[in-house]
Amino acid sequence: MLHKLHKHTISFRNAYNGVVWCLKTQPNYQIHLSFSILALVAGLYFHITYIEYIVIILLITIGLVIETINTALEQTTDAIDQKWREDIKIAKDVAAAAMLIFAVGAFFISCIIFIPRFISIASVSIK
Secondary structure, X not given: OHHHHXXXXXXXXXXXXXXXXXXXXXXXXXXXXXXXXXXXXXXXXHOOOHHHHHHHHHHHHHHXXXXXXXXXXXXXXXXXXXXXXXXXXXXXXXXXXXXXXXXXXXXXXXXXXXXXXXXXXXXXXXX
16 A cells, blocks of 8 residues: 555655656746646636636646647657758647637636636726
8 A cells, every 4th residue: 555655755756856847847847837827816806706716627637738748749759860850840839729729718717717808997987
C-alpha cells in the first residue's frame, strides 16, 4: 500500500512539474491562463450564475488540457527530429488545430454568457 502511495506521489510531482514548465516556457499557455483569469474576474463583476461559472471553469480546464497535450506533442516531435519533416509538420498543425477549434468554440460560448451583460450595462450607462 505504501509503495502505491509513494508511486502516486511521484506521479503527482511529475505532473506538477509539467504544469510549472508549461507556465514558465509556453507563451500560449500564459495567454490562455491570462484570459482564464479575465473570464473569472468578469464573472464576478457581472454576477454570472452558478451554471455559467461551471461552464467557464469547464472551458478553462479543457483549454488548458488541450494546450498541455499540444505542447507535449510538439516537444515529443521535436525530440524525434529537429529537421523539417512533412509528417511532423502535419502532427504539429493538427494538434494546434485542436486548440484553435476549441478556442473558437469557447469564445462563442463566452460571448453568449457575457455579451448580454455588456449590453445591459451599456444601456444603463447611456440612459
